[in-house]
Amino acid sequence: MRYGLSHGAIGLLAVWLMLQTAWVYAHPPGLSSLDVTIKPGQIDAKVTFALQDIEAFAPMDSDLDAEVTDAEREAAKPSIAKLLAAQLRVNIDSRDVLPSEAGQVSFDDQNNARVELHYAAEPQNALLVQSKFLALLPDGHQQYLTVRDANGKALTEKMLGKHDDQLSLPIANTAAAESPQAPFAAFGDFFKLGVEHIVTGYDHLLFLFALLAVTHSFWPALKIITFFTIAHSITLACAGLNLIELPSSFVEPFIAATIIYVGVENIIRGDHPKGRHWLTFGFGLIHGFGFAGVLQEMDISSGDTGILLPLLSFNLGIETGQIAVAAIVLPMIWWLNNKVETAEKFLKAGSIAVSLMGAFWLVERTML
Template sequence: MRFRTMNYGSWLFSALLMLQSAGAYAHPPGLSSLDVSIKPARIDAKVTFAVQDIEAFAPMDSDLDAEVTDAEREAAKPAIATLLAGQLRVGVDGQDAVLAEPGQVSFDEQNNAHVELRYAAMPKQELLVQSKFLALLPEAHQQYLTIKDGDGTTLTEKMLGKHDDEVKLPLANAAGIAATHSVFAAFGDFFKLGIEHILTGYDHLLFLFALLAVTHSFWPALKIITFFTIAHSITLACAGLNLIELPSSFVEPFIAATIIYVGVENIIRGDHPKGRHWLTFGFGLIHGFGFAGVLQEMDISSGDTGILLPLLSFNLGIETGQIAVAAIVLPMIWWLNNQVEASAKFLRGGSVAVSLMGVFWLVERTML
C-alpha cells in the first residue's frame, strides 16, 4: 500500500510540474476580432489583433534594442496597414473589392492594434469576407467576425479559424434570419471559447488546484467551487454593464499574487484553513476580471446584446471546463489527503510548486 501511495502522489506531482512548464505564457494572444459594416456605397472593416500576433510579420523594433518606443510603433503603422489589407479579402457579388484609401492603424493601452479599412463597394446579392491572415498564425488562433448592415443590425457572426477563415453571406432576407441565427451561433462559439480558455489558462487551474488541495470530501470542495462561481458572476455583471474596468496590467500580476498567497497559506496553515470560501470569493472576483478582459480588450460584442451575451456564454464555458477539471482532479486529491503518510507531503510539495510558479508569473508580468 505504501508503494502505491507514493507512486500516486508522485504521478500527480509530476503532472502538476508539467502543467506549470506548459503555462509559461498563461494567456497567449490567440484571439482577434473582425467587424464588417455594410454602409451606403462602401464597406468598413475593423480588425483588432494583439500586437504580439502582428509584430513577427511587421517588425517594430527597428534598432533591435529589445524595446519598442512610441516612435517605432508610429513608424510601423504603414507596414501593419499594408499587411492586414493584403490579408483581408472582401468579395462583392463575385468580385474582389478594392481599398478606397490606405488603412488607418491605432494602438490601445492593452497592447492591441486596431486597423480600419474602407472599401468602395456596395453588395447587392452576396458578400464574401475571408481573413487570410489566420493561415499565418498558430493553429489555435481564433477570430470573431461580425457583419452588420448600415443600421447596425447584425447580419451574421462566426468564429473563424485557420482552416475555416471565410464567410459567404447572401444578402437576400439576411436581416430576417439574423436574430435567431446570431444568438445561437454566438452563444455556442463563446461557450466553446470559454472551455478552451480555462483548459489552457494554467494560472487559473493552478489557483483552483491550490484552493482544492486542502479538501478531503465533496461538500468543502463544492463550497469553494460555488463561491468561485458566484464571484465570476458578479464580475461578469460589472464588466457587462461597464460598471468597473480594470486594466490587464493590474489584473494579470494580481492573479499571480493570488496563486502565491493560497500556496503559502496551504504551507503555513495546512488542512482545513478557516474562511477558505471567503478567500476564494475575493480572489475569484479578480480572476473573473481576467476572464472578462479577454473579450473586452478585443472589442468583441454580439448583436443587440453587445458584450453581455459573449461574456455570459464565455463564463458558462469557463465554469463547465472548471467543473470538468475538478471532477478529474478531486478524487486524486481526496485519496491522497486521506493517506496518513502521503497527505502532508502532498500538500506541502504541491503548494511549494504552485507558489514558485506564481512567483515566476508575477516577475514575468511586472518586470519582464
C-alpha cells in the same frame, strides 16, 4: 513506507507535468475580432489584434533594443495597415475589391492594434469575407467576425479559425434581415471559447488547484468552487456593463500574486485553513476581470445584446470546463489527502510548485 512514497511521487509527477505545460502558456491561443459594416456605397471593416500577434510580421523594435517606444509604434503603423489590408479579402458580387485608401491604425492601453479599412463598393447579391491572416497564426487562434448593416444591426456572426477563415453572406440589399441562427451560433461559439479558456488557462487552473488541494471531501470543495463561481460571475457582469474597468496591466500580475498567496498559505497553515471560501471569493473577483478582458479588449459584441450574450455564454463555458476539470482532479486530491503517508508530502510539494509558477508569471507580467 515504500508504498506511501510511490503515491507521493505520483502526485508530484502530476503537478510537475502540469507545470511543464503551463510554463509555455498561461493563457489560451489568441483571440481577435473583425467587424464589417455594410453602408450605402461602401463597406467598412475594423480588425482588432493583440500586438504580439502582429509583431512577428510587422516588426516594431527598429533599433533592436528589446523595447518598443511610442515613436517606434507610430512608425510601424503603415506596415501594420499594409499587412492587414493584404490579408483581408473582401469579395463583392464575385469580385475581389481593394481598400479605397490606406488603413487607419490605432493602439489602445491593452496592447492591441485596431485597423480600419474602407471599400468603395456595396454588395447587391453576395458578400464574402476571408481573414487570410489567420493562416499565419497558431492553430488555436480564433477571430470573431460580425457583419452589420448601416444601422448597426447584426446580419450574421461567425467564429473564424485557421482552417475555416471565411464567411459568405447572400444579400438582396443592405437591409437584409438578420440571420435567425446568429444569436444561437454566437452562444455556442462563446460557450466553446469559455470551455477552452478555462481548460487551457493554466494560471486560473493552478489557482483553483491550490485552493482545492487542502480539501478531503465533497462539501468543502463545493463551497470553494461555488464562491469562486459567484465571485468571477459578478465581475464578469460588472465588466460587461462597463460599471467597473481594470487594466490588464493590473489584473494579470494580481492573478499571479493570488496564486503565490494561496500556495504559500497552504505551506504555512497546512490542511484546510479557516475562511478559505472567503479568500476564494475575494480573489475570484480579480480572476473574473481576467475572464472578461478576453472579450472586452477585442471590442467583441453580438447582435443587439452587445457584450452581454458573449459574456453570459462565455461564463457558462467557463463553469462547465471548471466543473469538468474539478471532477477529474478532485478524486485524486482526496485520495492523496486521505492517506496519512501521502497527505503532507502532496500538499507541500504541490503548493511549492504552484507558488514557484505564480512567481514566474508575476515576474513575467511585471518585468519582462
